Amino acid sequence: MSSEPPVFISAAEVERLLPRASLLLPGLEAALCNFSAGAAGGVEQPLRAVVPVRPHGGFLGVMPAYSAADDALTTKLVTFYEHRGDSAAPSHRATVLLFDPRCGSLRALLMPRSAEVLCILGAGVQARSHYEIFTELFPFTEVRLWSRTEQHALRLASSVGGAVRVCGTAREAVVGADVIVTVTMATTPILFGEWVKPGAHVNAVGASRPDWRELDDVLMKSSVLVVDSREAALAESGDVILSGAEIFAELGEVLKGTKPALPEKTTVFKSLGMAVEDTIAAKFVYDAWSAGN
Numbered sequence: 001m002s003s004e005p006p007v008f009i010s011a012a013e014v015e016r017l018l019p020r021a022s023l024l025l026p027g028l029e030a031a032l033c034n035f036s037a038g039a040a041g042g043v044e045q046p047l048r049a050v051v052p053v054r055p056h057g058g059f060l061g062v063m064p065a066y067s068a069a070d071d072a073l074t075t076k077l078v079t080f081y082e083h084r085g086d087s088a089a090p091s092h093r094a095t096v097l098l099f100d101p102r103c104g105s106l107r108a109l110l111m112p113r114s115a116e117v118l119c120i121l122g123a124g125v126q127a128r129s130h131y132e133i134f135t136e137l138f139p140f141t142e143v144r145l146w147s148r149t150e151q152h153a154l155r156l157a158s159s160v161g162g163a164v165r166v167c168g169t170a171r172e173a174v175v176g177a178d179v180i181v182t183v184t185m186a187t188t189p190i191l192f193g194e195w196v197k198p199g200a201h202v203n204a205v206g207a208s209r210p211d212w213r214e215l216d217d218v219l220m221k222s223s224v225l226v227v228d229s230r231e232a233a234l235a236e237s238g239d240v241i242l243s244g245a246e247i248f249a250e251l252g253e254v255l256k257g258t259k260p261a262l263p264e265k266t267t268v269f270k271s272l273g274m275a276v277e278d279t280i281a282a283k284f285v286y287d288a289w290s291a292g293n
């Protein structure tokens with residue numbers, strides 16, 4: 001058993017040790033399959049506890065997980081604030097604790113076959129990381145970006161490697177897009193089914209509270225709906241709960257092949273974020289850190 005004091009790995013060091021999020025894909029894919037396999041998969045991940053910080057419009061999420069396949073045990077502590085006095089401050093701040101368990105990818109199966117146009121709604125931290133991984137993995141011919149605050153979209157567009165078209169409205173960005181990523185702090189719909197091309201794929205990443213929305217009922221009800229965790233989607237996702245849309249599968253079931261991917265249909269992947277994803281990422285970073293020390 002380790003009696004070493006815990007190491008502190010800063011955000012800058014995490015970026016050095018994990019230069020591309022795609023390095024996590026094999027581990028994440030296996031973890032999602034294991035999660036959807038139930039007890040046999042060896043993933044212990046209770047629904048996250050979310051503590052409202054009412055006077056300040058914030059939330060504290062506690063996200064523990066253990067993955068037997070990786071023998072890795074973590075918990076993430078993440079705060080997220082809807083309205084912040086200092087608007088330059090990040091809306092989300094997270095710390096992951098990795099324990100010694102002895103004493104303490106995503107394959108893009110939902111991607112349409114000939115995806116040419118990528119649309120990102122939102123221009124924050126998640127917008128940048130989704131831009132990076134989607135353009136690394138797929139040869140889009142056009143990337144469109146919309147943000148409620150156009151300046152934020154212009155700033156993100158000018159700071160990434162490739163060409164990005166900043167659109168004046170969400171509708172302009174969405175119409176005709178093959179893949180649409182929603183990464184906003186919106187609490188009412190910003191993406192409407194009538195704009196979405198049949199056969200498109202939507203990665204819905206924001207709206208992680210039971211009364212928050214990013215997608216309207218038309219889109220939710222007319223799409224094939226895949227979620228990261230059924231239990232979490234039915235407890236935490238306003239888009240799922242308030243639309244009453246039927247869940248077709250967990251992503252882990254699609255990755256395992258027990259449910260089909262249906263790339264010819266309009267698909268929505270509703271992601272809420274899973275603690276076991278942090279478990280895989282934290283172990284990767286810690287192993288890379290250990291190898292260099």
Ligand SMILES: NC(=O)C1=CN([C@@H]2O[C@H](COP(=O)(O)OP(=O)(O)OC[C@H]3O[C@@H](n4cnc5c(N)ncnc54)[C@H](O)[C@@H]3O)[C@@H](O)[C@H]2O)C=CC1
Nearest residue numbers: 091122123124125126183184185186205206207271272273
């Ligand atoms: N599913 C998952 O695994 C995860 C989901 N998230 C969620 O993803 C979303 C984006 O997170 P970050 O990029 O870190 O946040 P951020 O604060 O860096 O960016 C938020 C973006 O949303 C825009 N926005 C804020 N209010 C809006 C509104 N009412 N309508 C339209 N746009 C609005 C902002 O201008 C900004 O472009 C959040 O909802 C967050 O909770 C975050 C981490 C993991």
Ligand SMILES: O=C([O-])C1=[NH+]CCC1
Nearest residue numbers: 078080208272273274
């Ligand atoms: O996975 C995550 O860390 C979060 N999902 C929604 C808010 C924070």
